[in-house]
Amino acid sequence: xxxxxxxxxxxxxxxxxxxxxxxxxxxxxxxxxxxxxxxxxxxxxxxxxxxxxxxxxxxxxxxxxxxxxxxxxxxxxxxxxxxxxxxxxxxxxxxxxxxxxxxxxxxxxxxxxxxxxxxxxxxxxxxxxxxxxxxxxxxxxxxxxxxxxxxxxxxxxxxxxxxxxxxxxxxxxxxxxxxxxxxxxxxxxxxxxxxxxxxxxxxxxxxxxxxxxxxxxxxxxxxxxxxxxxxxxxxxxxxxxxxxxxxxxxxxxxxxxxxxxxxxxxxxxxxxxxxxxxxxxxxxxxxxxxxxxxxxxxxxxxxxxxxxxxxxxxxxxxxxxxxxxxxxxxxxxxxxxx
Amino acid sequence: xxxxxxxxxxxxxxxxxxxxxxxxxxxxxxxxxxxxxxxxxxxxxxxxxxxxxxxxxxxxxxxxxxxxxxxxxxxxxxxxxxxxxxxxxxxxxxxxxxxxxxxxxxxxxxxxxxxxxxxxxxxxxxxxxxxxxxxxxxxxxxxxxxxxxxxxxxxxxxxxxxxxxxxxxxxxxxx
Numbered sequence: 001x002x003x004x005x006x007x008x009x010x011x012x013x014x015x016x017x018x019x020x021x022x023x024x025x026x027x028x029x030x031x032x033x034x035x036x037x038x039x040x041x042x043x044x045x046x047x048x049x050x051x052x053x054x055x056x057x058x059x060x061x062x063x064x065x066x067x068x069x070x071x072x073x074x075x076x077x078x079x080x081x082x083x084x085x086x087x088x089x090x091x092x093x094x095x096x097x098x099x100x101x102x103x104x105x106x107x108x109x110x111x112x113x114x115x116x117x118x119x120x121x122x123x124x125x126x127x128x129x130x131x132x133x134x135x136x137x138x139x140x141x142x143x144x145x146x147x148x149x150x151x152x153x154x155x156x157x158x159x160x161x162x163x164x165x166x167x168x169x170x171x172x173x174x175x176x177x178x179x180x181x182x183x184x185x186x187x188x189x190x191x192x193x194x195x196x197x198x199x200x201x202x203x204x205x206x207x208x209x210x211x212x213x214x215x216x217x218x219x220x221x222x223x224x225x226x227x228x229x230x231x232x233x234x235x236x237x238x239x240x241x242x243x244x245x246x247x248x249x250x251x252x253x254x255x256x257x258x259x260x261x262x263x264x265x266x267x268x269x270x271x272x273x274x275x276x277x278x279x280x281x282x283x284x285x286x287x288x289x290x291x292x293x294x295x296x297x298x299x300x301x302x303x304x305x306x307x308x309x310x311x312x313x314x315x316x317x318x319x320x321x322x323x324x325x326x327x328x329x330x331x332x333x334x335x336x337x338x
Numbered sequence: 339x340x341x342x343x344x345x346x347x348x349x350x351x352x353x354x355x356x357x358x359x360x361x362x363x364x365x366x367x368x369x370x371x372x373x374x375x376x377x378x379x380x381x382x383x384x385x386x387x388x389x390x391x392x393x394x395x396x397x398x399x400x401x402x403x404x405x406x407x408x409x410x411x412x413x414x415x416x417x418x419x420x421x422x423x424x425x426x427x428x429x430x431x432x433x434x435x436x437x438x439x440x441x442x443x444x445x446x447x448x449x450x451x452x453x454x455x456x457x458x459x460x461x462x463x464x465x466x467x468x469x470x471x472x473x474x475x476x477x478x479x480x481x482x483x484x485x486x487x488x489x490x491x492x493x494x495x496x497x498x499x500x501x502x503x504x505x506x507x508x509x510x511x512x513x
Contacts (some may be wrong), residue, residue, distance in 0.1 A: 006350075065353050065356075066349050068346055103340070116344065129344070129346030131344050132341055133341070136341040336339055336342055
């Protein structure tokens with residue numbers, strides 16, 4: 001009773017931390033019963049909890065005893081499954097070393113226990129109250145779309161791509177991809193391919209007898225099928241599935257011009273999405289659905305090239321919404337407290 | 339928690355600063371209460387003492403009044419006693435003077451003092467002795483003197499002398 005009274009008297013301070021590749025973004029909201037009174041944000045060129053960061057946070061948290069510090073989970077070993085049944089979890093992933101949570105008895109998100117311990121240890125000076133998964137953030141951000149559509153939803157961070165497929169509120173597939181580790185492995189693969197090709201051309205040239213004609217012919221048949229898609233009827237069918245409302249929304253968003261660094265990163269993101277989508281289609285563990293629409297929560301400022309790639313190379317309808325990760329974290333924290 | 343992997347730390351409005359402030363106020367209020375209680379107690383005892391003193395004062399005043407009454411009574415008694423003493427002295431002198439009047443040859447057997455007179459009973463050898471030696475001084479003192487005789491067995495005469503002082507005459511003589 002007394003606690004409720006004090007809680008009503010004080011304002012609440014929501015501190016939201018998003019750790020990026022080389023910086024830490026902090027977004028702060030000061031809320032009363034009626035809503036947000038004030039907000040502030042700052043970016044620090046460090047990933048650790050420096051004195052400067054502590055000073056910035058404590059300058060707000062000292063204003064009220066009811067402060068809540070949230071952080072977006074940056075663990076590489078996290079993800080989500082399309083089930084809540086404990087017996088089925090091991091079918092997707094060994095969760096013995098993971099912390100997992102079930103959402104609405106429909107899907108589960110998980111992360112490494114070690115990483116949670118690591119986050120708590122790293123921020124023990126200020127005390128972390130909430131650690132949120134990018135998947136909960138994503139599902140909350142696209143709440144209006146998830147319950148009614150079959151689509152792929154992607155959260156773009158500067159180091160991570162969190163990808164999920166929802167069909168009418170039910171998760172079908174999810175993957176959390178680290179751009180740095182994925183990029184390195186891909187680079188290795190590309191270099192291996194190039195060296196193999198070099199060997200072929202240098203030593204023997206192309207021996208036509210070695211080419212499997214039957215297989216190639218099958219591939220050509222597939223191309224023949226693709227030709228059918230060029231008919232106007234099929235294009236009209238695709239256009240019916242387009243999200244007009246989202247296109248209007250997207251029209252208001254400023255178009256980001258890309259430079260070389262952005263282009264490389266966006267290409268990397270495109271590759272990751274392409275690979276993940278292939279994984280979703282091919283892996284028997286997941287209930288496959290044909291994806292036409294992709295909704296991107298852009299937390300990093302992706303260029304228009306990514307959208308173009310996805311639309312031209314993968315025939316997807318792509319809708320990009322800008323997301324302020326700090327604000328979304330704050331919303332999640334408020335939802336947790338309600 | 340529905341979305342967060344961890345539960346938030348317990349938040350309380352009773353921070354260290356608030357606890358210190360509350361302790362300070364609590365101690366201050368306790369001290370004020372203690373002082374107030376002490377003053378109430380002192381006030382109560384003061385009122386009790388005052389009532390007791392007032393009662394004592396009333397008692398003393400009453401006692402003082404009684405003493406005044408007693409003093410006035412004693413004064414009156416003293417005055418009365420002085421008066422009686424004076425009267426007795428006067429009476430004594432009168433009696434002494436009376437007995438001085440009686441000659442040796444006359445013997446008194448009884449004397450009765452009245453408010454305004456004197457009755458003497460005695461024996462005299464004869465009337466002349468009585469008339470010249472006793473009746474003459476009595477006549478000088480009293481306004482009216484009556485004597486009666488009757489013989490005794492031995493040949494002497496018993497007498498009864500009744501003497502009165504008339505007050506009116508005395509007052510006029512005083513004037």
